[in-house]
Amino acid sequence: MFTTAIFDVDGTILDTEEPILKALQNTLKEELDLEYEKEELIFTLGIPGREALNRLQIQDVERIQSAWEENILSFVKDIKVFEQMDVVMKQLANKNIKMGIVTSKTNEQMINEFEPYGLNDYFSEIITASHTEKHKPHPDPLLACINQLAVEKEKAIYIGDSIYDLQCAKSAGVAFALALWGSKTQKGFEEADYVLEQPSDFVKLF
Structure with missing residues (x-):
């Protein structure tokens, strides 16, 4: 039985x-x-922006990352909370499930892109790319969250949509649930412990 839910x-x-x-x-x-075509940039999803730009062999990473973050703000209105997700969090809270976040976003990005949705209070711990030296797929961010939550990793499950999330969970020795509504494919996720077709399926694991 899982007692802790950690979200990407x-x-x-x-x-x-x-x-x-x-x-x-x-x-x-x-x-x-x-x-670049969108398909050429999909690999950037799920890793810190700095690392994404390094992989694109961008020279002036600091300047381009800053410009990218500014550009994202112009698209904030297009960001949506996935349907059912707020209900899922309420249901988990009612079950007294501890909740945390492990994300490749920075602290500033979380303030600009996540806080406006009013979901922060559900989470006892939020680990961003600003908190650890190593990032997903390295296990450090997930292990840091588990440590801060003071829970046993065997009773925690990490839910995410990218291969980096899966690799992070597996490296940390934590169960992984694939958010199919975000990944849109099961290919490459054969090691996932659970494949969830919709957010409400996650509640059934607790």
Whole structure:
């Protein structure tokens, strides 16, 4: 029986794929005159922006990351909480389930892109890319959250939508639930302990 639920944010709680990728496309075009198709940038979802830009071999990472974050703000209106997700959190809270977040967003991004939805109070601990030196898929962020929550990792489950989330959970020795509404595919997620078709399925694990 799980007693602790730890959530990824992008693609799990919030539907952010289009805004993030559009903002990155615009930034690369405006700042560097580089054109990418959305499919070429999907790999950037689920890892810190700095790492994503490094993988794109961008030279001036600090400047481009700042411009990217500014661009995302222009698409904030397009970010949505996945349907059922607020109900799921209420139900878990009513079951006295401890809840945490492990995300590749920075503290500032969480303030700008997550706090407006009024969900913070559900979570006893939020670990962002600003809190750990190593990031997903490394296990450190998830282990830090579990440590701060003071729970046994065998009784915790991490829910996410990216391969980095799966790898993070497996490296940490924590059960993993695939949020199919965010990942849109099971390919590559054969090691997932649970595959959830909709958010309400997550409550059934507690």
